[in-house]
Amino acid sequence: MNSQSSRYITEYQSLDVELPGQNLSWLTQLRKDSLARFSEQGFPSSNAEEWRYTNFSAIEKKLFIPSSKKDIPEINNAALASYRLEGCYSLVLLNGRFVAELSELSDMPEDVQLCSMAQALQQFPDEVAEYFGKTVANEDHGFIHFNTAWFTDGWFLKVPENTVLDKPIQILNVVSENELMAATRNLLIVEQNAQVEIVESYFGLDADTYLTESINEVFIGQNARVNLAKLQNETDKAFHFGGTYVKQERDAFFYHESFSFGAQIARNEIHTDLGQGSECHLNGLYLGAKRQIVDNHTRINHREPNAISRETYKGILNQRSRGVFQGRVIVYEDAQKTDSEMNNCNLLLSDDAEADAKPQLEIYADDVKCAHGVTVGQLDEKSIFYLQTRNIDPETARNMLTFAFANEMVEKISLEDLHTQVLDLLLLRFPQIGIRKEWM
Amino acid sequence: MLKIENLHVSVDDKPILKGINLEVNAGEVHAIMGPNGSGKSTLSHILAGKPGYTVTEGSIQYQGKDLLAMEPELRSREGVFLAFQYPVEIPGVSNIYLLKAALNAIRKHQGLDEVDAMDFLEIVKQKTALVEMKQEFLYRSVNQGFSGGEKKRNEILQMAVMEPKLCVLDETDSGLDIDALKVVSHGVNSLRSADRSFVLITHYQRLLDYIKPDFVHVLSDGKIAKSGGPELALELEEKGYSWVEEQAA
Ligand SMILES: Nc1ncnc2c1ncn2[C@@H]1O[C@H](COP(=O)(O)OP(=O)(O)OP(=O)(O)O)[C@@H](O)[C@H]1O
Ligand SMILES: [Mg+2]
Numbered sequence: 291m292n293s294q295s296s297r298y299i300t301e302y303q304s305l306d307v308e309l310p311g312q313n314l315s316w317l318t319q320l321r322k323d324s325l326a327r328f329s330e331q332g333f334p335s336s337n338a339e340e341w342r343y344t345n346f347s348a349i350e351k352k353l354f355i356p357s358s359k360k361d362i363p364e365i366n367n368a369a370l371a372s373y374r375l376e377g378c379y380s381l382v383l384l385n386g387r388f389v390a391e392l393s394e395l396s397d398m399p400e401d402v403q404l405c406s407m408a409q410a411l412q413q414f415p416d417e418v419a420e421y422f423g424k425t426v427a428n429e430d431h432g433f434i435h436f437n438t439a440w441f442t443d444g445w446f447l448k449v450p451e452n453t454v455l456d457k458p459i460q461i462l463n464v465v466s467e468n469e470l471m472a473a474t475r476n477l478l479i480v481e482q483n484a485q486v487e488i489v490e491s492y493f494g495l496d497a498d499t500y501l502t503e504s505i506n507e508v509f510i511g512q513n514a515r516v517n518l519a520k521l522q523n524e525t526d527k528a529f530h531f532g533g534t535y536v537k538q539e540r541d542a543f544f545y546h547e548s549f550s551f552g553a554q555i556a557r558n559e560i561h562t563d564l565g566q567g568s569e570c571h572l573n574g575l576y577l578g579a580k581r582q583i584v585d586n587h588t589r590i591n592h593r594e595p596n597a598i599s600r601e602t603y604k605g606i607l608n609q610r611s612r613g614v615f616q617g618r619v620i621v622y623e624d625a626q627k628t629d630s631e632m633n634n635c636n637l638l639l640s641d642d643a644e645a646d647a648k649p650q651l652e653i654y655a656d657d658v659k660c661a662h663g664v665t666v667g668q669l670d671e672k673s674i675f676y677l678q679t680r681n682i683d684p685e686t687a688r689n690m691l692t693f694a695f696a697n698e699m700v701e702k703i704s705l706e707d708l709h710t711q712v713l714d715l716l717l718l719r720f721p722q723i724g725i726r727k728e729w730m
Numbered sequence: 731m732l733k734i735e736n737l738h739v740s741v742d743d744k745p746i747l748k749g750i751n752l753e754v755n756a757g758e759v760h761a762i763m764g765p766n767g768s769g770k771s772t773l774s775h776i777l778a779g780k781p782g783y784t785v786t787e788g789s790i791q792y793q794g795k796d797l798l799a800m801e802p803e804l805r806s807r808e809g810v811f812l813a814f815q816y817p818v819e820i821p822g823v824s825n826i827y828l829l830k831a832a833l834n835a836i837r838k839h840q841g842l843d844e845v846d847a848m849d850f851l852e853i854v855k856q857k858t859a860l861v862e863m864k865q866e867f868l869y870r871s872v873n874q875g876f877s878g879g880e881k882k883r884n885e886i887l888q889m890a891v892m893e894p895k896l897c898v899l900d901e902t903d904s905g906l907d908i909d910a911l912k913v914v915s916h917g918v919n920s921l922r923s924a925d926r927s928f929v930l931i932t933h934y935q936r937l938l939d940y941i942k943p944d945f946v947h948v949l950s951d952g953k954i955a956k957s958g959g960p961e962l963a964l965e966l967e968e969k970g971y972s973w974v975e976e977q978a979a
Contacts, residue, residue, distance in 0.1 A: 671781070676818040678802035679778050679811075680828060680888060681835035690831075694822025694871075701822075 299329050301353055302440065308359035310408035310443060314415050320423060324438035333432040341431070343614040343646045344557060344585040349529055354471035354501040356442045357385040365466055365495065367392060373491055375707040378460040379404070385465055386442040386472030392462075402455060407444035407475055418446065421477050425507040425535035429561070433531045437505045441475035444504075447488075451481040451511065458487040458517075458705060465493075465500045465528075473503040478518075482511035482539070489519045489708055492532065498525035502553075506534040510542035510568075517545045519708060523715055524553035526580050533559035538568040540594075547703065548574040548603075549712050551719050552582040552611070561589040564597035564625075574603035575699040577719055578611025578643065585614040590632075592625035592655075599629075604699055605636040606692065607643035618650040619662070625655045632662040637669065637695050669695075731756045731927050732777075732797075732896055737788035739769075739776055739952075746772045748952035749788070754896070757924040761938055761963060762931045764949035765971045770931045771815050773949070774900045777929075778812040779805050792896065807839040809895030813885035813902045815931075820872040825884065828872050829854060829891050836892060857890040861917045878905040886917045897921070898929045903937040915940030935967040948974045 311317040333349050334341040362384060370392065374380060381404065382392035388406030398404055403414075410418050426434050445461055465472050480486055492502055502524065510516050524530050530553040538544055542565060548558055562570050576584040590599045605613035615634040636645035647664040669691045677687035696716055703709040732754040739747035747769050754760055764770055776783055777790070779802035790797040797805060820828075833853070834844045845853070858865060861883045873881050882902050889897055899918070903911055918928065918941050930941060938946075938960060946962040948955045948971065956962065956974045966974065 670818075673818050673820050675778075675780055675802060676814070676820070677828070679806050679814075680832040681803055681806045681839075681892070682828075682831055683803050683835075684801075686831075690823055691820070694820065697822045 296329065297350070297353065298436075299325070301355070305355060306358060307356050307442070309440070311411035311415065314411060314419075316419055317411070317422070321439045324435040327430070328432055328435035328439055331432045331435065333436070338431070340587065340616065343612070343616075344555060344583055346529070346555060346557075348555070349501060352469070352499075354469055356440060356471050356473065357387060357467070359387070362387055362389060363466055365392075365464075369495055370462065370464065373462060373464075373493060373711070375458070375460045375489060375705065375711070377707070378458045378489065380460045380462055381406075381445050382462045382464065383443060383445070383472070383474055385467060385470055386474050388443050388445070399453065399455070401450045402453060403446065403448040404459065405446055407441070407446050407477070410446035410477070417448070418477065421479060421507060421509060423507070425509070425537050425561075425563075426505065426533075429533075429535065433503060433533065433557075434505065437473050437475060437503050440471070441473045441505075444474040444476040446477045447486070448479040449481060449484040449486050452483045453481075454485040455487070458489060461488065461490045463490065463492045463502065463504065464495050465497045465502065466495045468497050468499045470497065470500045471503065472500065474505070476504065476506045478506060478508045478516070480508075480510050480514045480516050483513050484511065485515040487517040487705070489521065489705065490532075492520070492522040492524060492530065494524055494528055499527040501529045502531065504532045508534060508536040508544075510536065510538045510544055512539045513541040514539070515543040515545075519546070519703070519705070520548045520550075520558070521708065521712065522549065522553070522556060522558070523551040524556065526552070526554050526582055528553040530556040531559075532557070534561070536560070536562035536570075538562060538565050538570065540565045540567055542568045544568075544570040546570070546572050547699075548572075548576070548586070549699075549715075550574065550576040550584050550586070551715055552576065552578050552584045554581075555583045555585070557585040557587065559587045561591070563591045563593055564599065566594035567596045569598040570600070572599075572601040572603070573699055573702060575696055576603070576605045576613055577696070577716075578605070578607045578613050579719060580609050580611060582611045583614070584611070585616075587616045589618040589620070590630070592619065592621040592628040592630065594624060595626045595628070597625065597628055599631070601632040602699070603634045604695060605634075605645055606639065606696055607636065607645055608639040610640070610642045612644045612646070614646045616648045616650070617662075618652070619660065621651075621653040621655050621658050621660065623654045626657045628655060628658040628660065630658070630660045634664045635695075636666040637692065638666065639692065731793060733791040735789050735791075737776070737790065738786045739772060740784050740786055741782065745786070746952055747776070750949075750952070750954055752947065752954065754927050754929060756927055758945065759922070759928045759930065759941060759943045761943040761946045762929060762949055763933065763946065763963065763966060768949045769952045770949055771900055774812055774815075774898050774929075774931060777805075777810060777898055778802060803835070806892070806894070807836050811889050811892060811894035811897050813882070813889060813897070813899040815900040815904070817873050817881040817885055819874045819876075821874050823872050824869055825872050826854065826868040829868075829888065832888065832892055853891065857887055860890055860920060861887045862913045863887055879907065879910045882906060882914060883910065886914050890917060890921060893921075895925065896927050896929070898931070900931045901933065902930075903932050903934055911937065912940065935963050938963050950975050
């Protein structure tokens with residue numbers, strides 16, 4: 291047994307916490323197995339190759355505990371307002387548990403199932419069982435097992451075939467208490483020809499020291515489309531793990547954008563399995579300041595022919611922060627005519643900032659088009675000079691170029707309200723950059 | 731307006747400009763020609779203040795001031811403009827924003843208020859028409875994905891908006907088709923005035939058919955090997971640079 295994680299295990303045993311689906315034998319067994327696996331592994335340490343840049347051992351020095359069912363705190367709905375996106379359905383998870391009063395799910399088309407994971411496990415456990423744990427079956431690290439063992443709630447969404455949801459859905463993940471562990475488990479099932487757009491937001495409200503642990507399992511049916519955006523903005527005392535594991539059927543389309551403003555340590559994982567002729571786009575912007583660590587781990591499995599993957603991640607790292615990009619693309623033997631591009635660019639704003647970029651291409655098919663590029667560097671001196679010859683002082687030029695670097699990702703956001711939110715966060719996060727509103 | 735005296739410039743201890751003397755008065759148009767690698771772009775960069783060069787000897791006076799002592803942005807605010815041979819692409823900074831920032835920086839320098847949004851749009855509309863550029867280019871990132879010719883037009887657009895006093899054009903005509911060349915020339919000619927001077931760096935006489943220079947200089951191996959009137963360009967076209975170089979030797 292891992293000596294550190296044993297603390298979580300022993301302490302958790304004495305907790306009086308209500309977990310969903312405790313009456314379901316398959317889930318109870320799964321939780322038990324996961325707990326056993328977690329007790330062997332503990333939280334990921336930097337000994338493992340896939341975690342070599344990111345050491346989560348600080349979590350083990352603390353004890354984050356799940357919120358019990360009893361004490362869902364009253365929070366001021368107005369306080370959430372600044373994070374809400376207009377014109378969206380919303381589902382609010384407060385401290386890792388669904389709060390109906392804060393959510394806005396009315397007028398949802400009848401055949402669309404959107405509810406909390408706890409409700410889903412109560413009302414249609416067999417349907418949940420059909421999908422639960424399937425896309426993470428081959429993932430084997432402490433966060434996965436910890437989540438399976440201890441998730442307190444989450445969300446469940448099923449969009450039936452040929453259904454196009456009229457409005458985007460915002461999943462608001464809020465933590466309002468310190469020393470809390472908010473582990474949520476989510477299932478997204480989008481049947482063939484269906485379409486949905488989702489925004490996941492993660493932030494703390496009156497809390498700064500906590501652990502967010504969220505796992506999405508996503509099933510995209512034939513010719514279906516999913517747009518999933520993630521906005522993560524946590525304090526430099528919080529820990530964040532968020533993983534999205536996707537299975538794309540034939541001709542399925544997956545568009546993901548990630549805006550990670552960091553935590554003390556944040557790890558974003560996206561793994562997708564591409565079916566024949568399917569397409570995935572992974573865009574990411576991550577920002578680090580102070581001593582933050584932002585770690586992005588993506589894996590694109592080209593398992594079948596004719597699939598397309600496009601990935602662009604950009605990082606801006608200031609002060610003593612560190613950004614990590616590990617992007618793996620695996621092209622299996624049968625995946626002929628794969629078309630894959632991966633790019634990672636990092637901008638270092640201080641001498642003490644660090645970027646670790648590790649693109650990995652593994653190709654086992656022979657007729658493929660794969661490209662990847664990585665840059666780590668400072669602002670381009672030629673561009674600064676060019677702007678100077680256009681009357682701009684060098685400091686403003688640097689600020690403009692930094693903003694432009696980020697804006698390349700931000701301007702792609704199609705949801706207007708999200709666009710505004712991300713820009714505002716950019717302003718807040720880098721006051722020293724002196725971004726000016728009019729550049730936007 | 732501009733007085734260059736005995737200018738020597740090196741890069742990494744390698745001498746590139748070896749004693750340039752050039753005087754440009756208000757309202758004049760000077761053409762500088764010369765073989766590849768003779769130092770034409772270097773001279774233009776020195777005027778604009780590009781870092782990385784060492785001036786080992788000589789001086790440059792601009793409107794009676796020591797140009798070499800001025801920061802690049804101060805030079806441009808005081809009216810020195812360089813149209814680059816190879817304009818830089820700046821992803822994420824929109825053309826229109828750069829124009830506005832450039833214009834407002836000059837206005838601030840001159841003690842004026844920022845330009846009114848409506849007035850600005852009017853100015854930009856006029857100037858884009860002058861260089862026959864589509865409005866949509868304004869909303870694209872500076873030079874990103876622009877063709878060679880579009881980049882050159884964009885330089886002239888910036889020049890037209892900034893209304894400089896000394897315009898240095900480094901091979902703005904290279905790579906332009908004949909229609910674009912006419913457009914660019916028209917843009918330049920319409921900016922000609924008694925208090926604005928031009929230094930045109932070019933390899934081609936055809937530019938000078940459209941923009942009549944007052945003087946033509948041949949730069950060779952870091953020195954001005956010959957100066958003359960517009961007829962010198964024609965002679966060069968006919969006899970090549972070797973003729974000048976032999977004479978100078
Ligand atoms: N940074 C540098 N390091 C080393 N040599 C340089 C550098 N910049 C310029 N040079 C050299 O200085 C010389 C003059 O270059 P410059 O670009 O000024 O020529 P040019 O006259 O503009 O040529 P072209 O007609 O090809 O544009 C060339 O030999 C060039 O290689
Ligand atoms: Mg040149």
